[in-house]
Amino acid sequence: MRKISIILLLTILSSIYVFAYNDHRGHNLDSLERAVARWVPDAIDLASTEELVNLNRAFRDLMLGYSALNSEKCVFYARKALSISEPRGWEEANADAYRYLGQCFWSSEQFDSSMVYYRKALAAVERMAGDAISPTNPEGYSEKEVDDTRSALYGAIGNLYSIMDSIPQAMNWYRKAGAIFDKYGWNQSNAILYYNIGETWVEQGSLRKA
Template sequence: MEEEFNFGYNDDPQRSVERYEEMLRNEDQYFFDTHAFENIIDYYVEKNDPVKALQVTEFAISQHPYASIFLIKQAQMFLVTNQINLAFKALDKAEMLEPSEADIYVLRGNIYHGLERYPEALENFERSLTLAENTDEIYLQMAYVYQNMQDYENAIRYIKLSLEQNMENQDGLYELAFCYDVLDKQEESIKFYQQYIDSDPYSHAAWYNLGNSYHKLNLFEKAIDAYDYAILIKENFASAHYNKANSLVQLDKFAEAIEIYKHTFEYEKPNADTYCAIGECYEKLEQMDEARAYYKKSVKMDPKLADSWFGIGVTLNFEERYFESLHFYKKAIDLDGENADFWFAVADAHYKLGQIEQSLEAYAKVTEYNPLDIEAWLDYSTVLYEQGKLLEASETIAEAIKNNPDSAELYYRMVAYLFAMGHYNDAMGYLETALRTDPEKHHVLFEYLPQLQDNSSVIDTINRYLR
C-alpha cells in the first residue's frame, strides 16, 4: 500500500524538490500544496529540463484539478517541447476554470504570434489587457506582432504605451529605435528620446539611442555628447563606447577613436569587428604596420570577416605590393563576391601590374554591382581609352550616363571621347548637356583633354553658360 505524505507551503523550494524526487524513487504518493508544486516546476524549468517540468504539471493537475495555474504551466511546457495542439488544449481547459486569468490569453497570443497568425495573437493580447494588472509587457508583445506585420507605426504606438506604464523597460527603448530607423524618422526619434530624458535623465539606454539617432543624421558631435552621457551613467556600457568611437571616425579623429575602441576591451572581450575597426583607423593614419597587425588579429578571430581580409590588401597596396594585395582582395571577394569596393581595388591592382584584361574584367564587376559609382565608370572608360578602344570607352560612358543622368562629370568625359573620335557635332551636344547640368565643373574637361582650351567653339559655349 502506498503511503501519502503532505508537503505544504512552509517547505523551502529545495526541500520540495528533494521530496518530489524521493517520491518518484520510492514510487510513493505524496501530496504537495500548490505553492510546493510551483517551486518544483520552476526548479526544472531553471534547469532547462522541460520534460521533467511537464511531468510535474501532470502530477500537480491530478492533485489540484481546479487550479488553472498548472494548466497554464503545462501549456508553457507543451509549447517549449513543440506540442502546440496540446498547449492550446491545456489553455482551453484553463480558460474554462478561470476565464479572468490574463496569463491564459498572453500565452495563447504568444503561440499565435509564433505561428504567424497575427490577428488571433492581437485578439488574445487585447483580451489580456482588460484582465492584467501590469500591462507594459503585453503592450510590448503587441508591438512585436505589429513589427512582424511590418506595421511600424502601430508598433511605435504600442511601445510608447508600454513605456508609459514602465519607463525602465529598456527593451522598449531599443525596439522603438529600431522602428524609427526602419521608417527613417530620425527627427521623430530624437524628439521622443529628448522628451524621455526630460522625464528620466538617468536612463543610459535613452541617451544611447539618442546618440544613435544623431549619428544616423550625421550629427556626429551631438552623437558623441549623447554617448558621453550614457557612459557617465553606466561606465561599463561597451556599446556606447564603441559607437562613440564610430562617430569619432566620421569626424576623422582616428587616433581618439582607436583609444576608445581599445577602451571597450575593459568591459567586453575583444572581437573581430572591433579589431577590424581599429585596423581601419590605423590605415587612415597611414600606419600600415599597425593596421595590418589589427586586421590579422581580426581574421584570426573570425576568418569569415571579409572587410579584414580586404584591409590587409589595402595596406599592401599602399606599400605598392600590388601582387600580394591581390591575394587578400580575392580572399575578401570569396566571402563577399558582390562587394563593388572589393572589385574596384582588384581592378586597380591589376591595372598597376599591367594586367589590363583582368583589370577591365574587374571594372565590369564594379559597375555591375554598383552602377552609381561615378569614379568606377570614369576609371573603367579611361583604361579602355588608353588601350585605343575609343568606341568602347564612349559606349561605357553612355551606359554610365543611363545609370547616372545627373552626373556632369560623365557628360564632360563623353565630350572628350567624342572629340577624340572626331564626332564634333555630337561632342558639342553633350557639352551643352554637361553645362546645363553643372557649368562650374567644366574644368574637368580640360584636365582630361587640355588641347580643348584652344578650341574656340568649346570656349565660346562654356562662356555662354558662365555669364
C-alpha cells in the same frame, strides 16, 4: 580616385550584413558623445548586459564616425569599446574595434602597427568561429555573422597590402573576401571589390588584367 574607391570599399565591407551597427559618420557625433559621457566607470560596473551591449555599440559607432575625421578620437573610442568587449569575450565587437584601430594606424602610415591590429582582428574572428559566446545569443555566432566579419577584414587587409604595393598579397586577400561574397550572393560588395581590383591592376600597368 584610387583613395576614394578604397574608402568606399571599406565602407561597404564594414556594413554588409544586417547585424552591422548604425553608421554615424557625418552626423550626430556630438550628441552621441554626450549620450555616452554619463557612462563613468562606476556606472559601467553596475550596468546590465543589455546596457553594456548598447554602450559598446555606441562606442563603435563613434569609432566608425571618427575613422575618417579624427584618428585620435577613432583610437580613443575603439579602446573604449574594447574595454567592454575584451574582458567579456565579445569577439565580433573585438574584431570590429581591432579592424578600425588598424585602419586608424594605416591612415597615419603606421603600416606595421596597422597589421598588428588586423592580425588581432583575425584571431578574434577565429574565436567567433570556435566557442565564443555572443552577448545577444547564447548559442554563439552564426556562420553568416562570422563570414560577414571575416570578409570585411579580408578586404581591409587586401587594401593595406595594395597600398604597400604588395600586390600578390593584396590579391590573395581580395580572393578570400570575394569567395565569401559569392557564397552569400553579396553582389554589391563583389562589384566594388572587382572595381578596386581593376584599379589596382591599372596602377600596376597591367591593362589586360584590369
